Amino acid sequence: MLAAMPPLEQALTALLGSPRVISSRDALLAWECDGFTIHRSRPRAVVLPESTAEVAAVVRLLHAAKVPFVPRGAGTCLSGGPTAGAEAVVIDLARMRKVLQISTEDLYAIVQPGVVNLDLTTAVHGFGLHYAPDPSSQSVCTIGGNFAENSGGPHCFKYGMTTDHVLGALIVLPDGTLARIGDAAGPRPPHAYDLPGVFCGSEGTFGIATEITVRLCRDQQAIRTLLGSFSTMSAACRTVGDIVGAGLVPAALEILDQATIRAVEASVYRAGYPEDAAAVLLVELDVPVEVLAEEVDEVRGFFRQHGALRIEEAETPADRKRLWKGRKGAFGAMGRLNTDLYVLDGVVPRTQLENALDGIAAIGRKHGVLLTNVFHAGDGNLHPNISFDGRDAAMTARTVAAGREILQLCVDLGGSISGEHGIGSEKLDHVAMMYGPADLEVMARVRAVWNPDGRCNPGKVLPQRGACAEVAKWPQMIARVLDAEPHA
Amino acid sequence: MTTALHPRTTTELAELLRSRPGRVRLHGTGTRQARLPAADGAVALHLAGLDAIERLDAPDQTCSVGAGLSRDVLDAELLRHRLELPLAGAGSIGGLFASDDVGAVTAGGPAPRTLLLGMEAVLADGTVFRSGARVVKSVAGFDVHKLLVGSRGRLFAATTLHLRLRPRPRASVWFRREGLDASQALRLFLALRALAVPPMALHLHSDATGAVVAGRIAGRAAFVASTLRAHGLAEGPPVTELHLRATAPGEVLTGIVVPSRAVELFGLAPAGTPFLLHGGGRFECALDSAAATDMLLQHLPTISAHAAVAEGAPARRGFGTPLDPGQQQLCNRLEQALDPHGILV
Numbered sequence: 001m002l003a004a005m006p007p008l009e010q011a012l013t014a015l016l017g018s019p020r021v022i023s024s025r026d027a028l029l030a031w032e033c034d035g036f037t038i039h040r041s042r043p044r045a046v047v048l049p050e051s052t053a054e055v056a057a058v059v060r061l062l063h064a065a066k067v068p069f070v071p072r073g074a075g076t077c078l079s080g081g082p083t084a085g086a087e088a089v090v091i092d093l094a095r096m097r098k099v100l101q102i103s104t105e106d107l108y109a110i111v112q113p114g115v116v117n118l119d120l121t122t123a124v125h126g127f128g129l130h131y132a133p134d135p136s137s138q139s140v141c142t143i144g145g146n147f148a149e150n151s152g153g154p155h156c157f158k159y160g161m162t163t164d165h166v167l168g169a170l171i172v173l174p175d176g177t178l179a180r181i182g183d184a185a186g187p188r189p190p191h192a193y194d195l196p197g198v199f200c201g202s203e204g205t206f207g208i209a210t211e212i213t214v215r216l217c218r219d220q221q222a223i224r225t226l227l228g229s230f231s232t233m234s235a236a237c238r239t240v241g242d243i244v245g246a247g248l249v250p251a252a253l254e255i256l257d258q259a260t261i262r263a264v265e266a267s268v269y270r271a272g273y274p275e276d277a278a279a280v281l282l283v284e285l286d287v288p289v290e291v292l293a294e295e296v297d298e299v300r301g302f303f304r305q306h307g308a309l310r311i312e313e314a315e316t317p318a319d320r321k322r323l324w325k326g327r328k329g330a331f332g333a334m335g336r337l338n339t340d341l342y343v344l345d346g347v348v349p350r351t352q353l354e355n356a357l358d359g360i361a362a363i364g365r366k367h368g369v370l371l372t373n374v375f376h377a378g379d380g381n382l383h384p385n386i387s388f389d390g391r392d393a394a395m396t397a398r399t400v401a402a403g404r405e406i407l408q409l410c411v412d413l414g415g416s417i418s419g420e421h422g423i424g425s426e427k428l429d430h431v432a433m434m435y436g437p438a439d440l441e442v443m444a445r446v447r448a449v450w451n452p453d454g455r456c457n458p459g460k461v462l463p464q465r466g467a468c469a470e471v472a473k474w475p476q477m478i479a480r481v482l483d484a485e486p487h488a
Numbered sequence: 489m490t491t492a493l494h495p496r497t498t499t500e501l502a503e504l505l506r507s508r509p510g511r512v513r514l515h516g517t518g519t520r521q522a523r524l525p526a527a528d529g530a531v532a533l534h535l536a537g538l539d540a541i542e543r544l545d546a547p548d549q550t551c552s553v554g555a556g557l558s559r560d561v562l563d564a565e566l567l568r569h570r571l572e573l574p575l576a577g578a579g580s581i582g583g584l585f586a587s588d589d590v591g592a593v594t595a596g597g598p599a600p601r602t603l604l605l606g607m608e609a610v611l612a613d614g615t616v617f618r619s620g621a622r623v624v625k626s627v628a629g630f631d632v633h634k635l636l637v638g639s640r641g642r643l644f645a646a647t648t649l650h651l652r653l654r655p656r657p658r659a660s661v662w663f664r665r666e667g668l669d670a671s672q673a674l675r676l677f678l679a680l681r682a683l684a685v686p687p688m689a690l691h692l693h694s695d696a697t698g699a700v701v702a703g704r705i706a707g708r709a710a711f712v713a714s715t716l717r718a719h720g721l722a723e724g725p726p727v728t729e730l731h732l733r734a735t736a737p738g739e740v741l742t743g744i745v746v747p748s749r750a751v752e753l754f755g756l757a758p759a760g761t762p763f764l765l766h767g768g769g770r771f772e773c774a775l776d777s778a779a780a781t782d783m784l785l786q787h788l789p790t791i792s793a794h795a796a797v798a799e800g801a802p803a804r805r806g807f808g809t810p811l812d813p814g815q816q817q818l819c820n821r822l823e824q825a826l827d828p829h830g831i832l833v
Contacts, residue, residue: 179814197634
């Protein structure tokens with residue numbers, strides 16, 4: 001069997017054993033894309049290391065062979081970050097899922113990259129602690145992937161993104177050497193640079209984190225979740241503005257539009273949201289018990305002031321779980337609308353939410369695509385979702401074109417092309433909306449510090465030199481991808 | 489330093505750097521120069537002229553300011569909008585981030601990395617570039633701006649900073665508990681630090697005369713009152729002195745430590761050594777000689793603490809516990825990549 005393999009696969013198998021090296025074309029199907037299903041490409045092979053030493057050994061081998069590689073967590077990324085080219089080896093970290101250390105006194109945990117986000121919170125729940133960043137995929141996504149992508153989630157309005165929770169990491173650099181950047185004492189000794197700060201969000205292009213030290217948060221004494229339903233999206237957005245303007249800092253401020261509400265209510269994620277509402281606003285307060293009533297009253301006051309059709313308050317854990325079920329399951333519910341879902345991720349200043357949503361609706365109409373919106377209103381982080389049929393090249397092209405215009409709109413309104421999903425391969429051609437050549441050149445220099453040969457997750461985040469012309473070609477590029485990799 | 493330059497815009501700064509003025513030391517308001525290594529012969533490049541509040545979006549709780557803007561001026565403006573920049577320290581805003589000498593002042597509190605959303609900056613060769621965004625969330629591109637934090641002007645000159653702000657708490661009270669010994673003070677410090685809503689600022693000062701725990705509890709009035717009551721804390725003056733000062737021939741070390749190991753840290757230094765511990769885990773200690781510093785630096789790795797000389801003879805500043813070799817290499821490569829000729833010192 002070994003003899004039939006190419007030498008590289010033989011060497012990887014000798015290192016890890018055959019069950020942990022996957023190279024048959026059929027088996028590689030599971031790694032052909034992440035949540036950004038428009039970009040599909042099967043890697044050359046997949047390896048499944050179980051320790052830092054194994055990751056380092058694999059990377060040294062690939063470095064010596066000059067073979068590109070792509071680190072991967074659970075594959076829940078939504079921008080094509082861990083999608084590998086046909087010549088690359090995927091280093092899948094799913095088997096590195098140990099919680100190595102928990103400090104309940106100093107409030108940190110050291111975990112391997114394959115630890116599932118929610119599993120960490122489950123592991124520390126008994127101590128009255130939790131890990132705050134909570135992407136919608138938190139029941140499957142991994143801490144390593146979150147670190148690479150600087151993931152967010154509904155509770156990031158109050159608690160911040162992944163970067164605000166990472167203290168340090170052990171990194172396997174792209175030549176197989178190790179670097180410990182920060183630790184439980186802090187991310188930056190006084191005579192060093194903030195390396196974890198720049199590594200976080202580098203989308204697997206700087207190296208592979210094999211141990212990650214993260215902050216844990218103490219659970220709050222009281223949690224109350226409220227749902228307000230509104231007859232217009234504007235009323236929901238203005239309620240958010242008033243809540244934040246009053247100095248309240250809810251744990252989460254989430255809005256779902258009517259199309260999303262209806263998709264949720266028709267799905268297994270049914271949460272009892274009113275289907276006649278133009279929008280629902282989910283507000284979660286987690287506060288000291290002595291101020292709970294005061295804050296709830298204020299939120300209710302803002303709901304009423306903006307003409308809420310209905311106000312629901314979850315007083316029991318079961319009620320709270322139900323209200324969140326619809327929000328957390330919203331993306332899954334979209335599966336009812338078409339075969340594929342393009343989840344966009346633009347950011348605007350919170351004060352521009354209404355303008356952005358009006359513009360997004362107009363773009364949807366212009367391109368004739370089915371758009372729904374579910375978003376982190378507190379952060380101005382929009383998730384316009386386009387439901388489409390990926391087997392239909394024309395519809396796919398319209399979807400991609402609409403997505404591009406939506407992100408340009410976000411930039412024009414003073415925002416960003418990504419709030420939490422990253423650039424990956426999806427937005428390579430959109431980066432120029434935000435950054436000029438000098439900005440990108442400096443970023444490339446910083447990447448080269450970590451990844452001088454460019455073999456760690458190549459072709460991600462930064463467009464290739466002279467790639468501005470690629471912007472116009474993106475629909476054709478997608479079409480090429482579809483041609484090359486028939487949609488199963 | 490022989491020459492002083494005073495650009496008032498990013499363009500002027502870039503032109504100055506392109507004119508190859510030789511080695512350059514960046515200055516904000518100058519409050520932290522005594523904590524930087526020697527820069528003999530370097531041109532002093534003063535950024536105090538970059539002092540505009542370029543944008544303040546109060547409803548969005550963000551702003552963009554010149555790196556040379558004084559902290560006091562920004563605070564006064566934010567007060568008008570019931571906002572604040574929840575970061576300890578004085579001087580220029582650029583210097584506040586570039587020095588990062590206090591870090592977060594509470595457990596899990598906002599650190600400079602959290603509050604810095606983006607920037608415009610100039611490389612040593614005069615290249616103007618941008619990183620990050622003005623909005624509270626953006627993961628577009630690499631976060632080069634995060635490298636400003638603690639960089640002490642060695643990697644680039646930030647000219648405009650995009651900042652995240654926070655609403656001013658409705659009630660806020662400074663507290664102070666005196667007359668403690670070091671171990672009592674540490675117990676109180678750790679207990680307050682572990683609260684679900686820890687004090688917005690938390691500091692422990694210890695020396696031969698005893699220890700003090702001080703900080704600021706903020707939130708709604710009912711919460712502030714109940715927290716003060718539950719921990720028997722009395723109101724006190726605000727903590728404005730965030731650093732220890734060296735008396736020649738002594739030195740001040742600054743470092744990071746896992747807070748629960750601070751008791752071991754105190755034990756490693758000679759009895760009565762002044763210590764200042766901030767809620768985020770930063771510490772300072774004032775030692776009476778370079779030899780005492782070297783002895784402590786030698787032992788710090790045994791408790792996983794890291795530190796470097798902040799105040800002392802210029803040639804000693806920056807000398808500290810050994811970094812991880814990989815970390816050291818990355819730091820060296822960053823300097824080489826962004827300032828290959830070592831212009832910024």
